[in-house]
Amino acid sequence: MRAPPWIWLSVALNVALGLYWLGSSRPGAPSAPGAEPVVRTQLVHGPVRVVRTNIIVRAQSLTWREIESPDYFQYVANLRAIGCPEQTIRDIIIADVDALYARKRAQLVRTEHDEWWRSEPDLDALDTALRQVEELDRERRLLLAQLLGPNWDAQEQTAQDRPGKRGPALTGPVLSELRPETARQVVEGWTRLHDEYNQYMKEKRAAGEPPDPLRVAQMRREYREQLERLLTAPQLEEFLLRNSAISDDLRRNLEGFNTTPEEFRAIFRAKDAADRQLMYATVTSLESYQQQQAQLAKQTEAALERALGPERYREYKLNVDPIYRETRSLTADSGAEPEAVLPLYEIRKATAAEEAKIRANSALTPEEQAAALEAARRQSEAAIRQILGEDAYRRYKNSQPGG
Template sequence: MRGRVLLWISLSLNLAMAAVWVYFPRVGTDSYDALAVMPPTANPGKVYKTNVVVRRQNFTWNEIESRDYPAYIANLRAIGCPEATIRDIIVAEVNQLFARRRATEVVTAEQQWWRSEPNPDVTQAASDKLNSLEEERRALLTTLLGPQWESSYYPYPEHPNTLPLDGPALGSLPPETKQAVRDIEGRAAERRQAYLDAVQKGGKQPDPVELARLRQQTRAELGEVLNPEQLEEYLLRYSGSATALRSELHGINLTPDQFRALFRQTDALDQQLHLLAGATDAASLAQRREWEKQRSDALQQALGPDVYKQYSLLQDPLYRDVQAAAEQSGAPADKILPLYEINRATEQEKQTVRNDATLTAEQKAQKLETVQTAQQNALRNLLGEEMYQRFLQQNTKP
């Protein structure tokens, strides 16, 4: 009985505590809600300040810039950019675009490094393409900005005193790489000029070996900013070895692959030969002969027997003179070799007469006249009278 009473008392107390727990949180919440919505007491004489600052939404340049030039201009105007500044920005962007197009779309004679002489058709086509791009650039800027853009400065060519860096391999170089190449060229020119000034001041002649070392230093620096393909393209165009090779091959039409293969085989040998310039000791002379033989073998292998024969002929000044005279007089190409053989035989006979100690001066003069008459008759028979007369006017050694 007593236990049942205690149970009811305990149950009653628990119910009372639960009621209190439920009641008081509700009252508190209502009170705080009431305080939260109650407006402050108005005081007309007091000025209230807040720390709220309204800021314009931030933007990045990527949100303004656009490859769509009209949209680009609209974005610039939307942020309040002055019209003069818009003009300068758009002109600079368009100029940069067309600079890239000139560097990659125009095929110049310098890019055809395998030719011993520039192709006039390529030169004309490059000029036409440049004019076309310039007209396109002007038309685009006029459409975008109106005629007032004409007052803007447009440097073309951008670097008139430097070697062109254009074409498939060099035209797509990033601007910073092109600038690095130009910096290297500038330092190379300064080093060379400083050396030449120093030797001139000392009353000496430039040392070919030292000049070769300076060229090697420039190559090494270029190799640090250009990859192998780009460096080879640069050397094929502008190196002294490639220039000399083109001069050697004057009159021989090679394909790009043939010239490239020949350059690869001879360039390293040429550099080594330059470092032996002026050497007189037996070991250096023997080494020089060995490298010259390797170079000759490389030429013969790369050119083939027929072209190598033509190459060998071109190394003879007499053949080059005959070739030039024949071309200028309009003689057919198949007449050049017979003309050369006639002139070479004539020169040999004349030299024999001059060296004959048994002949008097008068006898030598008579024999030389006979040799020359025989030469003229042979040339007439080969060319015909009209072409012979034209050839005679051009040939400095009849």
């Protein structure tokens, strides 16, 4: 059993005071039977010199091994026996029991963050996990009530009543073993970053100004530096796979790609390497920042193609294209065959490019531009109708926003 260092310091001080009290108030040991007390005398001539005597009480050493016990009830009894204050006992036991059940949860429970590569959680597994979490929490609370009394959770309930924020996920076999103090600092840094970012964005919106990418990069860099000080390289990667903007975007954009953990990790590493370079870029202007961003984007795409291979890379590029994702969703809603997705995507992509070209043509009058856009739309709709057929086309149109 392990508790945070500050708790052990508190207990150590109480142990020292208790031992001093026991030593100073304890009566002298009786003499052996029949032994005469030995009294050393000395004749003193002249003035008496008063000598200050320092009395040193040497108590038998007491180790934490003697205080700790695998039996929580004995552990509490040992702490009370050495005069440990009830509040300190409460803090030690709650921290220890919480750590125990965090390990149990990591071993038994699979959550959506433990399958960090999936775009959508396995609903059956998630339902099972929620039931396991509830059962473990009931078991934890019952044990603490037996150890500390029925009102042990008064402070916990007060803390839960306060409005809070969703913190980072510290799940999985690596992160669930973080020391409590390390985990606390990681969560505090996370909260500080999000509070600072939200306040900055609020101020920019109020001023009607766009956010400065250099300022945002600075905020993210400061938290990244803290994480790199606190965590080992494997711990840092596990944390970022679950709790970063890059991994969140990947989970959102890779629906239907059916990525494996290895593929997700490879994509994440390529993107995170570029993101870290941009975070630490020594640029002073927005223009130079954007130039470096474009250069790193090209390097990232080359790294992704090498990591995934040509075929999977093409599938990946489709899945991160918003037009493709929307087309796939509309096709599914229309009841059309999955094979229709790709030709519909090509039509919609070509139409979007044509519309952008028309809008960029300054030689057209507003009336001519409107007519050209309408012609492009009609041509696109005719091609889509031909692929889907009347019934599926009608469902396709109805499933569109405003359809």
